[in-house]
Amino acid sequence: MGATEGRLSSEDRREQILAAATAVFGERGYAGGTTDAIAREAGISQAYVVRMFGSKEQLFLEVARRAVGRLEAEFRAVISQFSGEETMLERQSALGRAYGELVADRGILLSLLHLFGLGHDPVFGPEARDSFLGVYRLVREEAGFSPEDATDFFARGMLNTILLAMRMPDRKEDPMAFELLSTSMGPQCEAILALYEDAPARA
Structure with missing residues (x-):
């Protein structure tokens, strides 16, 4: 032991x-x-x-559910602070910042990507779809996003996920890389990059 x-x-x-x-x-x-x-x-x-x-299968499911559960909890914490006076951009930016803070934990970031990449699997595929739709439902019903706003939010979020997964912030000194990062991440770009730099590196 x-x-x-x-x-x-x-x-x-x-x-x-x-x-x-x-x-x-x-x-x-x-x-x-x-x-x-x-x-x-x-x-x-x-x-x-x-x-x-x-089993390893059950453990991976629990890892995925833990990550999605933490994401939903972070989003709800942000939503609970909304006064109703925010613009849609302000709401999107606040939720985007919360997501950026969560996936500064690279294990969570990549575990979510691995889950989504297993959409063909008879066990993990339904979990991936249910998880994504659960978060989509949250921003539609609790954050008050329209279908178009939600789609834009998730499209930008998935791009940010891919950029972080490939470690694009490592190239932020390249003007084109920084342009892509800052355009995709919007007002919260600097804060997310700072979190990324502070996150402990793993071999």
């Missing part, structure tokens, strides 16, 4: 494993991520990981 297994509550251990799995699946994808690598990342035994989650 690893040294940390005996000291944490069951809920804390669960979160510890999910955080480790988010990092490993983010780096390696579902196929490349193993329960052994996740156990090493968490500093516990592989047997404990399997005992808590049952």
Whole structure:
């Protein structure tokens, strides 16, 4: 048994494993991520990981649900501060900033991308579609976006996701790269880039 297994509550251990799995699946994808690598990342035994989650498939589902749940919670926290006087651009910018802060955690960013890339999978595909539609429903019904506003918001958000995933901020000194980043990210660009630079790098 690893040294940390005996000291944490069951809920804390669960979160510890999910955080480790988010990092490993983010780096390696579902196929490349193993329960052994996740156990090493968490500093516990592989047997404990399997005992808590049952299978790698179930663990990846929990990682995806954790990421989407955190995104929804962040969006709702922002929406709760809306007064009703904001312009649509201000609402989009506030939610975009919240998203940028969340995906400064590269494991969350890449785990979401891996989930969406598994749309063909009989287990992960329905989860990806339900997750995306859940967030879409949130911005439509709770943030008050029109279908057109929501589509524009998600289109820009997916572009930002791809730019961050390919580490385009590494090239921000290139005027064309910075133009693309700043045009896509809008008023929150500098703040998101600062978060990106502050995020701990992983090998």
